[in-house]
Amino acid sequence: xxxxxxxxRDFLKTVGMTGIGLAAAGLSGCATPQAPAATPTAAGPxxxxxxxxxxxxxxxxxxxxWIKKFAMxxxxxxxxxxxxxxxxxxxxxxRGAAEVAAQKGHDIVQxxxxxxxxxxxxxxxxxxxxxxxxxxxxxxxxxxxGKQAGYDATTGTWFSLPIFYMAFPALYRKDLWDExxxxxxxxxxxxxxxxxxxxMGNPIGIPISHGSDGNVNWRGLIWSFGGAIQDEEQNVxxxxxxxxxxVKFARALYKEAMTEEVLAWDDTGNNRFIASGKGxxxxxxISAYRSTQNSDPELADKIFVWKPPQGPKARLMGVTPHxxxxxxxxxxxxxxxxxxxxxxxxxxxxxxxxxxxxxPMNPGWLPQPMPILSxxxxxxxxxxxxxxxxxxxxxxxxGYPGPSSPAIGEVVSTYIIPDMIAxxxxxxxxxxxxxxxxxxxxxxxxxxxxT
Amino acid sequence: xxxxAQRRGSPRLSYLLDRTEVLGPMLMAPAILYMVVLLGxxxxxxxxxxxxxxxxxxxxLGFSFVGVKNFAALFRDAIFRQAxxxxxxxxxxxxxxxxxxxxxxxxxxxxxxxxxxxxxVLILLPWAVPIALGVLGWKxxxxxxxxxxxxxxxxxxxxxxxxxxxxxxxxxxxxxSIIVVHAWKSFPFIAVIIMGAIGAIPxxxxxxxxxxxxxxxxxxxxxxxxxxxxxxxVGVIFGTVFAFTDMSVVWLLTKGGPINSTHVLGxxxxxxxxxxxxxxxxxxxxxxxxxxLMLAMVLTLRAMRRREL
Numbered sequence: 077x078x079x080x081x082x083x084x085r086d087f088l089k090t091v092g093m094t095g096i097g098l099a100a101a102g103l104s105g106c107a108t109p110q111a112p113a114a115t116p117t118a119a120g121p122x123x124x125x126x127x128x129x130x131x132x133x134x135x136x137x138x139x140x141x142w143i144k145k146f147a148m149x150x151x152x153x154x155x156x157x158x159x160x161x162x163x164x165x166x167x168x169x170x171r172g173a174a175e176v177a178a179q180k181g182h183d184i185v186q187x188x189x190x191x192x193x194x195x196x197x198x199x200x201x202x203x204x205x206x207x208x209x210x211x212x213x214x215x216x217x218x219x220x221x222g223k224q225a226g227y228d229a230t231t232g233t234w235f236s237l238p239i240f241y242m243a244f245p246a247l248y249r250k251d252l253w254d255e256x257x258x259x260x261x262x263x264x265x266x267x268x269x270x271x272x273x274x275x276m277g278n279p280i281g282i283p284i285s286h287g288s289d290g291n292v293n294w295r296g297l298i299w300s301f302g303g304a305i306q307d308e309e310q311n312v313x314x315x316x317x318x319x320x321x322x323v324k325f326a327r328a329l330y331k332e333a334m335t336e337e338v339l340a341w342d343d344t345g346n347n348r349f350i351a352s353g354k355g356x357x358x359x360x361x362i363s364a365y366r367s368t369q370n371s372d373p374e375l376a377d378k379i380f381v382w383k384p385p386q387g388p389k390a391r392l393m394g395v396t397p398h399x400x401x402x403x404x405x406x407x408x409x410x411x412x413x414x415x416x417x418x419x420x421x422x423x424x425x426x427x428x429x430x431x432x433x434x435x436p437m438n439p440g441w442l443p444q445p446m447p448i449l450s451x452x453x454x455x456x457x458x459x460x461x462x463x464x465x466x467x468x469x470x471x472x473x474x475g476y477p478g479p480s481s482p483a484i485g486e487v488v489s490t491y492i493i494p495d496m497i498a499x500x501x502x503x504x505x506x507x508x509x510x511x512x513x514x515x516x517x518x519x520x521x522x523x524x525x526x527t
Numbered sequence: 528x529x530x531x532a533q534r535r536g537s538p539r540l541s542y543l544l545d546r547t548e549v550l551g552p553m554l555m556a557p558a559i560l561y562m563v564v565l566l567g568x569x570x571x572x573x574x575x576x577x578x579x580x581x582x583x584x585x586x587x588l589g590f591s592f593v594g595v596k597n598f599a600a601l602f603r604d605a606i607f608r609q610a611x612x613x614x615x616x617x618x619x620x621x622x623x624x625x626x627x628x629x630x631x632x633x634x635x636x637x638x639x640x641x642x643x644x645x646x647x648v649l650i651l652l653p654w655a656v657p658i659a660l661g662v663l664g665w666k667x668x669x670x671x672x673x674x675x676x677x678x679x680x681x682x683x684x685x686x687x688x689x690x691x692x693x694x695x696x697x698x699x700x701x702x703x704s705i706i707v708v709h710a711w712k713s714f715p716f717i718a719v720i721i722m723g724a725i726g727a728i729p730x731x732x733x734x735x736x737x738x739x740x741x742x743x744x745x746x747x748x749x750x751x752x753x754x755x756x757x758x759x760x761v762g763v764i765f766g767t768v769f770a771f772t773d774m775s776v777v778w779l780l781t782k783g784g785p786i787n788s789t790h791v792l793g794x795x796x797x798x799x800x801x802x803x804x805x806x807x808x809x810x811x812x813x814x815x816x817x818x819x820l821m822l823a824m825v826l827t828l829r830a831m832r833r834r835e836l
Contacts, residue, residue: 169801169802169804170797170801170802172583173583173801176583176586191802192802196582196583196584196803196804197583197584197804198584199584199585199588200583284785285696285784285785286781286782286783286784286785287782336691336693336696336697337671337672337691337693337696338696339693339696339697339785340669340671340693340694340695340696340697340701340785341671341696342666342782345671345672348670348672348673349672352672354672482582482584482804485803485804486803486804486805489798489802489803490606490798490799490803491782491783491784491787494784495784495785495786495787498785498786499786502786504786517606520603520604524805524808525582
């Protein structure tokens with residue numbers, strides 16, 4: 077029987093999406109739902125004269141101006157009117173909810189998986205498998221981090237195009253560590269040296285707070301001790317002797333080598349800590365070093381870069397993967413794909429403009445020796461950042477050793493790992509109890525997303 | 528064109544506009560429409576969502592009715608219980624503090640002194656500036672490394688060597704911080720309402736009190752407060768409801784940390800429903816206080832009406 081008008085389910089879906097849009101717009105204060113867009117025709121998306129990008133504001137000064145100009149120039153060359161909007165990484169989820177609700181908005185949206193996982197939105201994004209295959213045939217396979225950031229193993233499709241990640245090396249005050257005669261290469265070195273440096277008034281710092289850095293850093297410690305949140309089959313395995321040992325070590329690090337301030341840091345806390353001259357060691361993208369170069373070049377000369385510490389089982393550290401998605405309802409899908417191709421083909425400029433900050437998700441985009449990192453004229457010595465070229469060896473994404481998933485995304489966004497460390501470090505719970513607490517929280521989330 | 532000429536031009540319209548039963552609903556219509564579309568509809572939708580397993584992921588694929596499962600799950604969630612406790616503490620404490628500050632400010636501003644206009648403008652600023660801007664300033668004042676509050680306390684020798692409170696890093700101090708910031712944001716509103724109410728007290732009552740020898744305290748507590756109470760109650764209701772539902776101060780200052788010790792229901796609902804994409808659960812969290820708030824509002828409004836009578 078032919079269906080007349082709108083079914084009850086369709087009606088609820090429509091009003092539901094509008095309602096979420098209103099809620100998200102109200103909460104984020106930045107988005108207003110608009111009228112639904114026409115869906116793509118059965119013949120597929122058609123070429124249009126517009127392209128709208130929603131990009132995350134970059135930490136590095138000048139990068140936003142560059143990418144806007146880059147997109148505009150591409151638009152002019154191709155007869156496409158380009159709009160580039162910038163947004164704080166924390167606001168992308170709310171904006172995404174509003175756009176999905178309105179079925180209208182930007183064509184390309186950038187995601188920072190340290191705060192919001194595009195995995196959650198995979199049912200609303202275009203399958204980019206063809207584009208990825210094309211990129212891989214030209215440049216080789218995406219890195220493991222890239223695959224975790226964009227590939228959905230359950231459907232065998234790419235829901236986003238991984239573009240770059242921010243590697244988290246150790247940044248340390250070489251003058252101070254030389255003074256105590258220790259090189260911070262292993263976690264034991266960091267504890268031993270940190271203890272001495274704290275006595276000298278120069279503690280180390282890892283955020284134990286609600287922010288991306290804490291989420292990334294403490295996962296690195298857990299992996300280095302042989303622990304993990306989930307295994308390859310997505311079973312929750314956090315309650316293990318390895319994780320308990322890692323938490324005990326974190327507690328010792330906090331008590332013996334850090335000060336209480338790490339409990340209060342947001343994502344700029346450790347940057348300011350090292351830039352103040354007080355901090356002696358942090359794990360952070362090189363933005364902390366770059367900003368110190370601007371504010372205090374003399375101090376920046378004393379800050380050196382090394383791999384994240386080697387643990388009893390491994391040397392691993394988390395990253396913050398960034399990727400681009402195209403909405404299924406996007407009106408300019410053809411242009412969006414073409415712009416993605418153009419971006420990949422010019423990745424070197426992106427990397428250089430970011431000051432060596434945006435690590436390529438595909439090693440083929442930027443073969444070694446990498447510009448800037450292998451020879452940075454602003455650094456003293458110029459090869460100070462060369463060790464960063466080893467980042468693919470020790471960088472993994474949040475779900476490691478399993479895939480990313482909505483559940484992993486929620487574990488990240490609810491800061492369970494930093495909270496687990498905080499409770500043990502401040503003696504609210506024993507390390508064993510803290511791990512059991514985290515297991516309960518994580519299992520509840522996994523269970524929720526499985527049903 | 529004069530009113531007479533207008534009436535001549537459209538006698539029927541003029542007749543209708545003169546009738547209160549027509550003009551009243553016409554003037555009320557935009558407000559009612561606004562409430563239905565932007566408040567009533569999302570509210571009903573939130574109730575519907577809270578009874579389903581809808582997430583960002585499945586919203587277009589279809590979702591199922593799950594009854595009160597989302598609400599039942601909340602009671603097993605320790606973070607929710609903490610957020611509920613925090614909401615009560617946050618709302619009540621910040622309102623009390625805002626009331627004290629508002630009342631004091633109003634009494635000061637009722638007096639004449641040089642620069643009064645400037646002081647009035649400055650005091651209204653916290654209420655007038657965008658919340659994000661205000662909170663950014665507080666964030667710097669609470670900074671772990673450069674806190675001006677700590678520097679001042681140290682300069683006054685209140686903090687000794689090695690003492691450096693982490694306002695946003697320890698649960699109790701973080702809770703105090705968000706309460707103080709919310710009270711700072713709210714008190715000008717209460718001060719303005721109290722000033723308006725006190726200004727409306729008939730002068731003969733004040734004069735009679737003075738003649739009878741009533742001092743400051745007696746005049747404040749036995750004359751001013753009872754008279755202004757119904758008006759101030761409206762401000763308190765608004766402020767309380769706002770405090771119970773606000774999430775901006777918490778989200779901008781602590782994001783619920785440390786260890787979820789400052790999450791309120793609003794921030795937790797946002798985190799679960801929007802950031803984590805579990806819309807059904809998020810809706811259940813955000814709706815949790817509605818019955819209690821509605822009951823409190825009905826009781827307060829009823830009490831006010833009795834006083835007026």
